[in-house]
Amino acid sequence: xxxxxxxxxxxxxxxxxxxxxxxxxxxxxxxxxxxxxxxxxxxxxxxxxxxxxxxxxxxxxxxxxxxxxxxxxxxxxxxxxxxxxxxxxxxxxxxxxxxxxxxxxxxxxxxxxx
Amino acid sequence: xxxxxxxxxxxxxxxxxxxxxxxxxxxxxxxxxxxxxxxxxxxxxxxxxxxxxxxxxxxxxxxxxxxxxxxxxxxxxxxxxxxxxxxxxxxxxxxxxxxxxxxxxxxxxxxxxxxxx
Numbered sequence: 627x628x629x630x631x632x633x634x635x636x637x638x639x640x641x642x643x644x645x646x647x648x649x650x651x652x653x654x655x656x657x658x659x660x661x662x663x664x665x666x667x668x669x670x671x672x673x674x675x676x677x678x679x680x681x682x683x684x685x686x687x688x689x690x691x692x693x694x695x696x697x698x699x700x701x702x703x704x705x706x707x708x709x710x711x712x713x714x715x716x717x718x719x720x721x722x723x724x725x726x727x728x729x730x731x732x733x734x735x736x737x738x739x740x
Numbered sequence: 741x742x743x744x745x746x747x748x749x750x751x752x753x754x755x756x757x758x759x760x761x762x763x764x765x766x767x768x769x770x771x772x773x774x775x776x777x778x779x780x781x782x783x784x785x786x787x788x789x790x791x792x793x794x795x796x797x798x799x800x801x802x803x804x805x806x807x808x809x810x811x812x813x814x815x816x817x818x819x820x821x822x823x824x825x826x827x828x829x830x831x832x833x834x835x836x837x838x839x840x841x842x843x844x845x846x847x848x849x850x851x852x853x854x855x856x857x
Binding site: 729 | 783
């Protein structure tokens with residue numbers, strides 16, 4: 627079955643530290659890949675997306691993600707975390723064409739210590 | 741900016757009530773989606789619609805129905821609310837995919853937190 631795995635349910639980092647959130651998906655063909663962020667009480671906001679081309683994708687708020695086909699991964703990174711980055715992060719995948727059906731991971735909740 | 745609005749941020753209903761959740765988007769998007777979000781499960785697709793009066797079941801359609809009479813409005817209906825439908829409900833919309841570089845991004849509303857007592 628098509629699935630998206632975010633292995634880390636909770637992550638805590640210190641402000642200014644680097645961050646990497648993991649995402650793995652099941653499927654052979656190259657999917658469309660997304661990272662969304664949800665701040666407390668808010669809807670989801672798109673951080674970045676990958677469809678094709680350069681496997682290192684830059685997004686908003688200083689985030690980037692790298693698509694690694696061999697590992698079926700699309701990990702999200704930020705070199706220096708700010709307190710305002712505390713939120714829940716969702717990896718999502720469109721596995722096949724038509725209707726834009728997104729499959730979401732379970733999410734990673736990020737806490738930032740001052 | 742794309743705007744997706746949902747009729748209520750918080751809703752409290754009783755078991756057995758019929759519940760309507762409304763979603764409106766202002767970007768003339770063809771696709772609209774309803775998800776529920778539960779801790780540890782991420783977002784799960786309930787129903788989606790790719791055109792007016794068209795609907796498709798998602799992964800967890802049981803206990804729900806939808807209505808799309810106008811392009812900009814997509815309603816989620818709980819025919820007889822139950823306590824296990826207490827959840828956060830998120831609506832989203834997107835344009836049709838037109839190619840590899842097209843914007844298949846889904847735009848989300850702020851969510852409705854529904855409590856069924």
